[in-house]
Amino acid sequence: MSLQILGASKRYGEVYALNDVSLVLADHQVHAIVGPSGSGKTTLLQAICGLERLDRGTIHWNHIEFQRDQTYFLPPERRQIGMVFQDFALFPHLTVGQNIAFGLGVRHWSTDRVQARLQELLTLLHLEGLQDRYPHELSGGQKQRTAVARALAPDPRLLLLDESLSSLDAALRRTLQHELRDLFKKLHLTVILVTHDPTEALVMADNIAVMSQGRVISVNPPQTLYERPDSAIAAQLMGLVTLWPGRVVESRGQYAVVDLESCRVSIPATGLPVGTAVMTVIRPSSCYVTSSREPGIDVQVSQVRYMGDYFLVTGQYGNNTLHFYLDRPPKERETVQFNPERLWCYPVDEADDREQQPAMERKRGVGP
Numbered sequence: 001m002s003l004q005i006l007g008a009s010k011r012y013g014e015v016y017a018l019n020d021v022s023l024v025l026a027d028h029q030v031h032a033i034v035g036p037s038g039s040g041k042t043t044l045l046q047a048i049c050g051l052e053r054l055d056r057g058t059i060h061w062n063h064i065e066f067q068r069d070q071t072y073f074l075p076p077e078r079r080q081i082g083m084v085f086q087d088f089a090l091f092p093h094l095t096v097g098q099n100i101a102f103g104l105g106v107r108h109w110s111t112d113r114v115q116a117r118l119q120e121l122l123t124l125l126h127l128e129g130l131q132d133r134y135p136h137e138l139s140g141g142q143k144q145r146t147a148v149a150r151a152l153a154p155d156p157r158l159l160l161l162d163e164s165l166s167s168l169d170a171a172l173r174r175t176l177q178h179e180l181r182d183l184f185k186k187l188h189l190t191v192i193l194v195t196h197d198p199t200e201a202l203v204m205a206d207n208i209a210v211m212s213q214g215r216v217i218s219v220n221p222p223q224t225l226y227e228r229p230d231s232a233i234a235a236q237l238m239g240l241v242t243l244w245p246g247r248v249v250e251s252r253g254q255y256a257v258v259d260l261e262s263c264r265v266s267i268p269a270t271g272l273p274v275g276t277a278v279m280t281v282i283r284p285s286s287c288y289v290t291s292s293r294e295p296g297i298d299v300q301v302s303q304v305r306y307m308g309d310y311f312l313v314t315g316q317y318g319n320n321t322l323h324f325y326l327d328r329p330p331k332e333r334e335t336v337q338f339n340p341e342r343l344w345c346y347p348v349d350e351a352d353d354r355e356q357q358p359a360m361e362r363k364r365g366v367g368p
């Protein structure tokens with residue numbers, strides 16, 4: 001059982017917000033949608049909940065058809081979907097209890113039944129004792145919990161969250177990410193969340209769909225996406241990376257050599273022909289950096305940021321800006337020896353500067 005999106009397209013003037021998107025999202029799982037700004041995440045979410053109509057394509061969830069091209073459209077209120085917005089969208093003139101009970105309005109339940117459901121939700125979302133407060137008397141986390149309780153009130157099986165935690169401070173966001181994931185799992189909900197926060201996607205989701213330019217370019221479990229991203233875009237979305245353009249200069253047997261603008265690294269065979277332009281991607285945690293005379297690439301330190309457990313260091317090699325972690329602060333303008341221990345390598349279409357097929361990964365560093 002799943003939510004199935006087939007050939008979904010939506011155009012605003014010349015812009016394809018969704019361009020032939022097909023996606024299957026399994027039931028009882030938490031799915032995150034990530035992607036650069038303008039890649040179509042919100043449009044996809046709105047097409048699922050019925051706030052936007054597709055130009056083309058179908059969406060159905062188990063036996064409920066949401067949209068079939070222009071010939072059939074199920075109105076949002078009949079889709080059995082709960083939605084939590086970025087600004088929570090609580091009614092300011094209603095109390096917590098009234099806001100939550102509002103979600104039950106269409107049910108025509110008896111007062112007793114509404115009260116019982118309300119108490120259940122107040123307990124579930126740790127809002128006991130707050131039901132008579134107004135939204136302006138709540139903390140950010142309490143507002144967020146109220147918004148989730150209101151969305152859950154009619155007992156939807158599908159819950160959509162659009163940047164729902166992004167207005168909260170970092171510590172509260174982290175707590176709620178764990179708390180909400182546990183809640184979703186306990187209730188066996190199918191959840192789709194749009195987020196800009198890579199950690200949020202990694203912590204909360206069972207699967208992460210990456211969008212770019214109106215298309216879904218990959219769907220993977222968090223660990224796969226983080227450890228074996230299948231595109232440079234996917235790697236970039238999951239946190240700070242060094243992007244280093246190069247070209248395949250040798251390809252023989254099990255190894256290939258990539259020229260990174262005058263320094264060369266060997267990588268496992270890519271299947272890419274000699275001459276292919278590539279983009280290599282290196283995470284700051286995947287570098288071995290030393291100030292000793294060990295072999296490596298000479299990188300001049302340009303910036304040092306204290307991050308608590310480690311220092312985030314930025315350095316220069318030619319025109320390239322490299323990021324890496326150190327456990328002690330280097331001196332500014334100090335030259336250190338940089339070795340990428342693990343890098344990914346993706347072919348680039350030089351004509352339009354876009355990535356082509358997924359490519360290769362290299363482990364263990366090789367000097368210049």
Ligand SMILES: Nc1ncnc2c1ncn2[C@@H]1O[C@H](COP(=O)(O)OP(=O)(O)OP(=O)(O)O)[C@@H](O)[C@H]1O
Pocket residue numbers: 012015016017035036037038039040041042043044
């Ligand atoms: N109502 C609209 N009218 C015109 N263009 C729109 C409209 N809604 C979205 N777009 C365009 O469609 C594209 C996709 O927008 P969408 O909001 O889905 O992206 P997003 O990935 O959610 O972006 P962000 O991360 O910045 O919220 C963008 O180019 C946007 O400008």
